[in-house]
Amino acid sequence: MKRARIAHQGRAVWAEVVDDGAALRLPDGARLAAGQAHWLAPVTPGATIFALGLNYADHSAELGFKPQAEPLLFLKGHATLVGHRGATPRPADADQMHPECELVAVIGKPARRVREADALAYVSGYTVACDYAIREYLENYYRPNLRVKNRDATTPLGPWIVDAAEVGDPQALTLTTTVAGEPVQAGSTADMVFPIAGLIEYLSGFMTLMPGDLILTGTPHGVKFVAAGDEVVCEIEKVGRLINHVEAQR
């Protein structure tokens, strides 16, 4: 099953994606054509949002970093999220703003001190994120700093959450990104430095992961700077195709 969060008749509701993605079934059973949907980021209110830096060796090398001994994690708030077909503002001085296609694991039940071998049982579903970075705003304090990674509407998420059972092995999925139609990222989740199960073991080793929490698992190589007006498409096999528009920040 695929679950989308949409704005409908004045409130946010979860809807089931049906008819091969052509329609959404609303909580009251009514159907809405997918083209009519106002997509919101599919996230549980209050959920903790984890993200990974340098979790693909080829992307680390591209940026000049050595492999990490421990996952490089950071957190995001909810104002940075934006739904499918939403707009992301590009500041006028952000010449080095680039998209990062990432597989997102959604936690399904409380996880504390979970072993890697058991960890995928704690994942209820997957979605897609485009974790934009603006390299001009990087500073070497709690890097990547929030001025880079927690700007409003710079983390498109969606279009929906796919049940984990429909995805199978999360470490065997292709990821691609296009910017204005040009392919700029093409990778495989097989190349993660810390796979999802290992990340859950690491995080649950010092805190409790809760249902709805999201783990954005990092991005492969391919740094392409975007311009206002670009359509950016991040797609992950078996999960979804997330569309975002870059617009000039006012």
Place this chain on the structure above:
Amino acid sequence: MIAGAVYGVALNDRQQLAALGEALSQPPYARPPAAPVLYIKPRTCLSGFGAAVPLPPELSEVEAAPTLGLLLADDAGAIGAACLALDVCEPHASYYRPAIRQRCRDGFLPLGGFAPFDAALAGAPIVTRIDGALVHRWELTRLVRGVAQLLADIGGFMTLQAGDLLLVGLPGDAPRARAGQSLSVEMDGLPTLHTRFEPEAAA
């Protein structure tokens, strides 16, 4: 109440920056921070009112930083309420990478009760006692960016939303606490924060 994220500000204490001095111009930092150095405490850091802070067996001692929390009333920087907060973390010397493992453990953010915010609050000392003995005292006049400046500078690159909580800064000389100790944080005009540190219950 808190409906959104909890944001904190590191390296916002003049005394701490002065003590770090030239180190902030050396690798890995290269230069002193320009923007506020923010971090996020996840919802699992919040515990019930008056609950103990659980200390895992691997931590013999934690840093317990008393500060002021501001609850945002709208998305434009209006403050709806204030509380005392104790930002607990595993001591860490490096500010280069986000201190997730150090700052985000369950129950690592005890809060006091909420009261109306009055700008005059910022002039009162924040006093911390452990087992009744005064161990720390500081004033928010030590902040590099005071409340108004913080809200303006953070608002320059992201929206603090209604229901978010902002911790205004941490004293660089924050006290340490161990299992078995009780701690209180007092500030004129706000309800006193009481907590204690206990060994984490076995899973």
